[in-house]
Amino acid sequence: MHDPVPATGRQFEIVGGAARAVITEVGAALREFEVDGVPHVESYRADELPPRSAGAVLVPWPNRVADGRWVLEREAQQLALTEPSRGTAIHGLLQHVPWTVVEHAESTVVLHAMVPVQPGWPVPLLTSVGYAVDDSGLTVTHTVQNLGGRAVPFGLGVHPFPRAGAAATDECTLKLAAATVLPVDPERLLPVRPPRSLEGDEQEFRRGRRLAGVLLDTAFGGAAPLPDDPDGLVRHSLTGPAGGGVELWADPVFDWVQVYTAEDFPGRGRAIAIEPMTCPPDALNSGTGLTVLQPGADWMARWGLRPF
Template sequence: MNDPVAATGRQFEIVHGAARAVVTEVGAALRSYDVDGVAYSETYDADERPPGGAGAVLVPWPNRVADGTWTLEREPQQLALTEPERHNAIHGLLRHTAWTVVEHAESTIVLHAMVPAQPGWPVPLLTSIGYALDDAGLTVTHTVENLGKRAVPFGVGVHPYPRAGLAETDDCTLRLAAATVLPVDPERLLPVRPPRALEGDEQDFRRGRRLAGVLLDTAFGGAVPAPGDSLVRHSLTDPSGHGVELWADPVFKWVQVYTNDEFPGRGRAVAIEPMTCPPDALNSGTDLITLAPGEDWIAQWGLRPF
């Protein structure tokens, strides 16, 4: 008799020196990342469904689509309402798909998945995600290729839960390279007004804020590299000044931050989710990427302990 398959499918390990990461077959999610046995990403058991979207790859859109409806070249599209309690489609089409491993070496892995033409998404896409460990940390590479016969807009996001080693989340300081915040309806978490510039108020994390007492399920925009830098950088730092940096290519102009008070085995945790576009971008058009037939796109982000 075959052993039962974990809820997240097969588990793929990569290692580099003292660093180790585990990626799942279902969803191609980052299930764990640690160095010298110290976790820099919240983890969960292989037999659990990823809690709070942990590690999810959000393609061909991140976050929410209001009522699951959008329009492509004046043709109405209706996506499945995968967040029925809010009447939204959420986090793309690949969270529950078994991805195919196309490369797997000691410190690297690449997985592919197809977004087939389907109700609500009429243009097929080929997607891949690569995870690589080296001395600098973990690098994640996304590609998307348009296999259809017409151009299509899309977005990409991911849902990691960075962890500042052994420190409690409430003792950590969050810093975001974000200059705006997106006002949303508190019930449906959909945009209700344009982004608002941050001016040193309680939602401005550019200089860092301790997370004790902070509740967020919030989209921040205007994330750009610092002068002289080429990457967007967010971080979570413990009281001693050590922690983890989440860096991203400049195309990741948005970041969703979600404080999860019930992460299994951990309690309070924080998701820092780089996104190329904001919630409901398929309707607003804000920062969507458009791929012509046969065209592909590539971008990276990563985690760096310090």
């Protein structure tokens, strides 16, 4: 007899000061993150698939591709429809594949995975994600390298479900550094018009808004650092009723953020995903926010979580 492998593969724990995180082999997902024993992301069991894509790395595109179709240099591409109910390809190609650990120290872990040439994706990419924890929180570093012989566009996102410790989601206040919202078809959640300004809009979250009664599966754009931000970072936050919470910070290339309120997250009920993205839904068709990676070139960006 052998011990069964959990659905998410091997588990890689990292500890730095009072901070601790657990990363999964399958999908390189963030399964746990806590400081002083206080949880700051929604978690799940190692032997179940990530609920609602919790903690997933979304590459070479985040969110949805309409009908799984896009065009590269006049060549039509057809991706598998991984969200058949909406007729879309969702969240990239690496959610459910094992990643290779290339470094694992006490407070850091780095995993690599290859996006091979396949139906709908004609250029190979090598991607990595590095997780590091210390007393200040969690830092996540992503790289993507073009291993092919021609340029290819891509996008990247992540799917954490931050939480303000033990506070109920409906008691928390969400604050976003976003200036626009992307109108979508309510059935397929695909863009139907260009982004519109949030000035005076009921979905304005720049000043903070309590989440009780709020339902979202919404892409917000124009996320940018405040003019006086010393580090030049995009900053979103979730604050509990007692004033503490968690900040999600990101490099300015993550100028989109998808916010999704789940009603049935296991063990929690209401939960909220705050998903930094480099491009909006259906970007492989619109071209909005895509990064074009030349042969042999690489790309790097960071985001993280900071309890307060």
